[in-house]
Amino acid sequence: MVNLNRHPGNFFFFVLMSFMLTLTMSMLFRTIASVSRTLSQAMAPAAVLILAIVIYTGFALPVPYMRGWARWMNYLDPVAYGFESLMINEFSGRVFPCSPEAFVPMGASYTNASALERVCSVVGAVAGSNTVDGAVYIESSYQYVHSHKWR
Amino acid sequence: MTSSLERVVRPGFENKVPRTPDEFAGLWKASPEYASLRAEIDAYNQEYVIGGQHLQEFKESRRAQQSKHQRPSSPYTLSYAGQVKLCLQRGFWRLKSDPSLTLTQLCGNFVMALVIGSVFYNLPQTTNSFFSRSAVLFFAILLNAFGSALEVCQILYFHNTFANKAPRSLHFTHSGQSLRNIPDMLYIILQPRHWRPCSQISRTKSAIPSSLIRHYTSWST
Numbered sequence: 001m002v003n004l005n006r007h008p009g010n011f012f013f014f015v016l017m018s019f020m021l022t023l024t025m026s027m028l029f030r031t032i033a034s035v036s037r038t039l040s041q042a043m044a045p046a047a048v049l050i051l052a053i054v055i056y057t058g059f060a061l062p063v064p065y066m067r068g069w070a071r072w073m074n075y076l077d078p079v080a081y082g083f084e085s086l087m088i089n090e091f092s093g094r095v096f097p098c099s100p101e102a103f104v105p106m107g108a109s110y111t112n113a114s115a116l117e118r119v120c121s122v123v124g125a126v127a128g129s130n131t132v133d134g135a136v137y138i139e140s141s142y143q144y145v146h147s148h149k150w151r
Numbered sequence: 152m153t154s155s156l157e158r159v160v161r162p163g164f165e166n167k168v169p170r171t172p173d174e175f176a177g178l179w180k181a182s183p184e185y186a187s188l189r190a191e192i193d194a195y196n197q198e199y200v201i202g203g204q205h206l207q208e209f210k211e212s213r214r215a216q217q218s219k220h221q222r223p224s225s226p227y228t229l230s231y232a233g234q235v236k237l238c239l240q241r242g243f244w245r246l247k248s249d250p251s252l253t254l255t256q257l258c259g260n261f262v263m264a265l266v267i268g269s270v271f272y273n274l275p276q277t278t279n280s281f282f283s284r285s286a287v288l289f290f291a292i293l294l295n296a297f298g299s300a301l302e303v304c305q306i307l308y309f310h311n312t313f314a315n316k317a318p319r320s321l322h323f324t325h326s327g328q329s330l331r332n333i334p335d336m337l338y339i340i341l342q343p344r345h346w347r348p349c350s351q352i353s354r355t356k357s358a359i360p361s362s363l364i365r366h367y368t369s370w371s372t
Contacts, residue, residue, distance in 0.1 A: 018295050025296035050297060059289040079296055086288045 013089050021082040028078070057083050256298075263294065 029046055036042040055061055056073040057080045066074055074080050169175045179185055199205050271287050 018291065021292060022295045025300055029300040046300065050300070053296075054293065057289065057292075059285060079292055082296075083289060083292055086292065087285060090284055090288060 010089050014086060017082050017085050017089070021079060024078045024082075053077050053079050056080060059083060260294075260298070267291075 028049070029042075032046050032049070033042045036045075052073055056066070056070070056077050058074060063071075063074060169178050267287070267290060271283055
């Protein structure tokens with residue numbers, strides 16, 4: 001339905017990553033639960049952890065924007081690695097054509113502009129090209145590199 | 152008897168009754184009851200010598216009770232693999248006996264997947280979809296990861312009461328019990344699967360719900 005990357009290799013990678021991430025987080029919360037005596041006692045650190053993990057996954061707050069003193073949470077966060085792998089899985093190796101309304105400048109009088117006179121207003125576009133390479137996109141906006149796929 | 156204020160002496164025996172603790176001890180050791188007691192103890196020790204034949208018999212019976220692969224010096228009856236197998240079986244029985252919770256979770260996840268799939272239905276292959284794709288991935292991860300968290304906390308607290316009933320010291324190591332949750336893995340395995348059919352594209356341009364259901368069922372069979 002969502003029309004993510006349709007190749008079977010990517011599909012199974014997605015399933016594998018989701019499974020392992022679910023396992024990892026499940027184990028993390030079991031660890032917290034095993035050291036606490038009551039359910040409510042376990043909820044407190046779990047809630048704080050959830051908040052930290054969600055923020056430092058790298059989506060709401062992209063990695064380049066994280067301050068140095070808080071960057072370590074991104075390194076410790078398993079969801080961050082999973083998210084990076086999934087993004088790489090989705091975007092790298094694919095080239096996305098620019099949609100017509102994303103070109104700058106736009107408008108009726110510019111429809112005949114040549115390739116060099118307009119650029120896609122999306123992160124990672126290169127002047128003179130109609131397409132945006134997926135890997136370039138994720139690298140420039142999230143700093144995700146393909147070699148990190150299996151981290 | 153030992154308190155001098157409350158002692159009542161039979162008349163005629165005032166000189167023979169012991170008054171101090173030392174006299175008591177001395178009289179006891181010299182009495183015939185003590186001698187017979189000592190004789191009983193010695194006879195018992197003679198028959199069941201420490202480190203003797205009965206110990207050997209006990210060791211053999213214990214060894215016969217233990218499973219084949221177990222080290223003889225281990226206090227547990229079963230080997231590690233045997234414990235894991237038992238716990239695994241118990242977990243499956245538990246799942247079979249009361250699947251309502253698991254099924255409910257599965258159905259809930261399925262519905263969520265459908266909802267998310269319809270929100271992000273048919274993302275175009277152009278650069279317009281960049282943000283939506285990353286949002287979908289992010290959401291999928293978060294739902295999977297934190298959906299399991301809450302259930303895990305509850306399950307742990309709920310099932311600990313069952314686990315503690317078993318005679319722990321002899322049959323199950325703690326790590327063997329931790330592997331009992333493998334049937335929970337079934338649920339975890341099925342959970343992310345629901346996301347992926349939602350990301351399978353339907354080639355047709357239409358968004359009719361019937362085609363959605365048809366594609367999903369054809370994928371799952």
